[in-house]
Amino acid sequence: MPAExxxxxxxxxxxxxAGPAGLVTALRLHQHGIRPTIYETVPxxxxxxxxxxxxxxxxxxxxxxxxxxxxxxxxxxxxxxIFFNHYGQEIYAEKCGVHxxxxxxxxxxxxxxxxxxxxxxxxxxxxxxxVRLGAGVTGYTxxxxxxxxxxxxxxxxxxxxxxxxxxxxxxxxxxxxREMHPNQAEPHFSGITMWRGTTLRxxxxxxxxxxxxxxxxxxxxxxxxxxQNFEDSGLDLINWVVETNGEETIEDWNQVGDITDxxxxxxxxxxxxxxxxxxxxxxREVYLFPLIRHDTLDNWVDGRVALMGDAAxxxxxxxxxxITQAMIxxxxxxxxxxxxPLDPHAAFVAYDAARRVPVxxxxxxxxGEGYEVIRRIVADRTDHQPFGDIEQVLPLAEAxxxxxxxxxxxxxxxxxxxxxxxxxxxTGDSLTGGTLTGTSxxxx
Ligand SMILES: Cc1cc2nc3c(=O)[nH]c(=O)nc-3n(C[C@H](O)[C@H](O)[C@H](O)COP(=O)(O)OP(=O)(O)OC[C@H]3O[C@@H](n4cnc5c(N)ncnc54)[C@H](O)[C@@H]3O)c2cc1C
Numbered sequence: 001m002p003a004e005x006x007x008x009x010x011x012x013x014x015x016x017x018a019g020p021a022g023l024v025t026a027l028r029l030h031q032h033g034i035r036p037t038i039y040e041t042v043p044x045x046x047x048x049x050x051x052x053x054x055x056x057x058x059x060x061x062x063x064x065x066x067x068x069x070x071x072x073x074x075x076x077x078x079x080x081x082i083f084f085n086h087y088g089q090e091i092y093a094e095k096c097g098v099h100x101x102x103x104x105x106x107x108x109x110x111x112x113x114x115x116x117x118x119x120x121x122x123x124x125x126x127x128x129x130x131v132r133l134g135a136g137v138t139g140y141t142x143x144x145x146x147x148x149x150x151x152x153x154x155x156x157x158x159x160x161x162x163x164x165x166x167x168x169x170x171x172x173x174x175x176x177x178r179e180m181h182p183n184q185a186e187p188h189f190s191g192i193t194m195w196r197g198t199t200l201r202x203x204x205x206x207x208x209x210x211x212x213x214x215x216x217x218x219x220x221x222x223x224x225x226x227x228q229n230f231e232d233s234g235l236d237l238i239n240w241v242v243e244t245n246g247e248e249t250i251e252d253w254n255q256v257g258d259i260t261d262x263x264x265x266x267x268x269x270x271x272x273x274x275x276x277x278x279x280x281x282x283x284r285e286v287y288l289f290p291l292i293r294h295d296t297l298d299n300w301v302d303g304r305v306a307l308m309g310d311a312a313x314x315x316x317x318x319x320x321x322x323i324t325q326a327m328i329x330x331x332x333x334x335x336x337x338x339x340x341p342l343d344p345h346a347a348f349v350a351y352d353a354a355r356r357v358p359v360x361x362x363x364x365x366x367x368g369e370g371y372e373v374i375r376r377i378v379a380d381r382t383d384h385q386p387f388g389d390i391e392q393v394l395p396l397a398e399a400x401x402x403x404x405x406x407x408x409x410x411x412x413x414x415x416x417x418x419x420x421x422x423x424x425x426x427t428g429d430s431l432t433g434g435t436l437t438g439t440s441x442x443x444x
Contacts, residue, residue: 010034011337011344014149014163016137016176018045020111021309021326022169023118027065028334030125037163038122041136041170043154045119047112049253050196050287051226051239053078053210053320054114056097057412059104061327070117075109076225076236079208082427083375086215087386088271091378092399094424096210101415108210108226108239111323139179140166140305147304165304165344167333169326172251172294174311180302187314190291190367193246194317195257197286198226199279200235207236213276215379216372219244219265221276240279249290257288291316293367296360299352306348308333312356315363319370321410325359328411362410371406374399390426400424 011034015022018040029036054062054075062071078096085091097106122130134154141148147166151159168176177184203225204211210224223240230237242262249255259280266276294314300307309326333351340347369376378387378394387393400423407414414423 011341012146012164013037013337013344014039014147014161014166015169016149016166017041017169017171017309017311018119018122018131018133019169019171019309019326020115020118020323021311021330022167023115023122024061024065024327025167025169025308025330025334026122026126026130027118028330029337030122031065032334032338034334034337035126035130036167037161038131039135039137039149039151039161040131040133043134045115045133047110047116049111049115050198050241050285051108051224052111052114052317052323053224054107054109055320055324055410055412056102056104056106057410058320058324058327059097059107061324061331063104064331065121067117067121070121071107071109071114072105074113074117074227075107076228077208078106078108078210078224079206080427081210081212083212083372084214084269084271085375085378085382085387086218086268086384088213088269089386089390090426091390091394092374092396092403092424093427094403102412108224110226110237110239113227114323137168137170138175140176142303142305165337165348166306168305168307168311169309170311172292172310172314174307176305177297177307177311180305180307181297181299184297185295187251187292187294189248190293190316191245192243192291193249194289194291195242195259195262195286196289196317197240197242197257197259197280197283199238199240199282200230200233200284201238201279201282203228203236204238205273211271211274212372212375213269213271214266214375215384216243216369216376217379217384219262220372220375221266221269223274223276223279238279240276240283242280243291246288246290249288251290251292253287253289255288257286259283259286289317294363296363297356300356301345301348301352304344304348306333306351313359313363316366318366319410321362321366324410325362329355329359358411365406365409371403374402396424396426 013036015038082093083091213221220243225236226239227237300312308329336347336350
């Protein structure tokens with residue numbers, strides 16, 4: 001997108017954090033001819049993390065950033081999403097993205113590889129000097145004309161830098177959020193632990209399916225591919241996440257975990273096309289991540305400083321909403337800065353007014369079951385036993401209703417029935433009750 005003509009001097013904006021939120025904000029500012037400086041605490045950015053599920057609204061943002069082709073090259077098109085009970089019986093399925101009639105694709109990608117795409121693009125479009133690595137921001141002060149940031153460099157030395165406005169995209173443990181909201185309640189452990197892993201294997205069911213498996217009162221597992229022919233191996237890189245009750249640990253994305261004790265929870269999950277226990281045993285990497293409740297904030301703005309991304313709305317890493325909402329934050333905050341060229345505070349207030357309430361609603365919803373509730377409903381209605389005929393337990397129409405509400409909540413209402421395969425279905429290539437065969441001993 002070409003820079004818009006402006007009669008005002010370019011505002012001097014600092015972004016704190018070179019995660020997806022900060023980097024996309026820099027790309028959005030650059031689209032309007034504004035060149036920010038990004039301060040990032042780590043001395044070197046590495047492709048860390050595992051999979052994220054970029055819903056259609058996220059793909060729309062990437063297209064608008066001029067990155068659709070590059071994004072497609074590093075990600076996997078999501079075609080269908082299938083839900084199974086504890087015994088591997090199929091409950092429900094829906095199409096994804098363009099296959100459901102949306103204008104944009106839903107795609108699965110490695111979080112770190114996507115971050116590296118953003119980083120490379122920032123360097124190409126803004127120049128290497130735009131990102132200052134090894135520069136951790138420890139605090140801010142401000143007056144009527146600008147903001148002063150305190151920065152600790154990799155040599156431990158402190159310096160002070162001055163900017164017209166500051167966008168804090170410094171993640172779940174945001175120092176700026178702590179300073180802006182010193183009295184906010186401490187985050188606390190939900191009791192649920194997440195094991196996040198990847199495994200290299202043959203494509204599952206053709207390589208474009210996300211599976212949601214288990215009785216959430218016991219444990220829940222999500223499996224989807226995040227790269228095809230990963231590192232020329234000829235195999236798919238499969239992302240999987242298991243949630244169950246666990247011990248409290250530190251909130252750290254890079255904490256290494258051990259999946260051994262969790263594997264037996266899936267003794268009964270006999271899915272015809274996927275041995276989930278083998279998938280976990282073959283993991284290349286496993287990370288432990290406690291689900292921590294961060295209270296939602298009642299304000300993301302302090303004068304010329306605004307929070308965005310996980311710093312503003314740390315949420316459970318479910319359904320790819322963290323990264324997608326961060327990309328939308330980036331667009332809106334920049335639209336407002338362009339609309340209020342001489343008044344960053346007014347811009348940030350307008351951004352807060354547009355984004356905070358709906359995003360806080362998503363944060364709250366992510367703590368609940370979301371559409372995964374259908375697996376709990378089935379478990380409750382069958383007394384946690386295998387079912388005979390799923391239509392007698394959870395009719396398609398009832399499941400459709402639950403899904404339609406969720407899609408609206410996250411800002412992408414389901415396309416109408418006129419779009420063809422817009423509603424739920426059952427694939428029939430798994431056990432759906434009524435068709436119970438000898439495939440699953442446990443499901444008898
Ligand atoms: C290492 C890592 C791995 C992740 N893995 C996953 C995953 O597998 N699945 C998933 O759903 N989400 C993951 N996330 C979270 C995901 O990236 C975010 O939910 C989402 O992309 C929004 O990103 P963000 O930029 O707001 O936050 P983040 O991605 O957390 O980025 C914040 C950035 O700010 C930097 N920073 C922090 N404090 C300071 C400071 N004081 N000064 C300067 N820089 C600072 C951090 O080093 C980081 O680069 C991960 C985050 C990290 C940091």
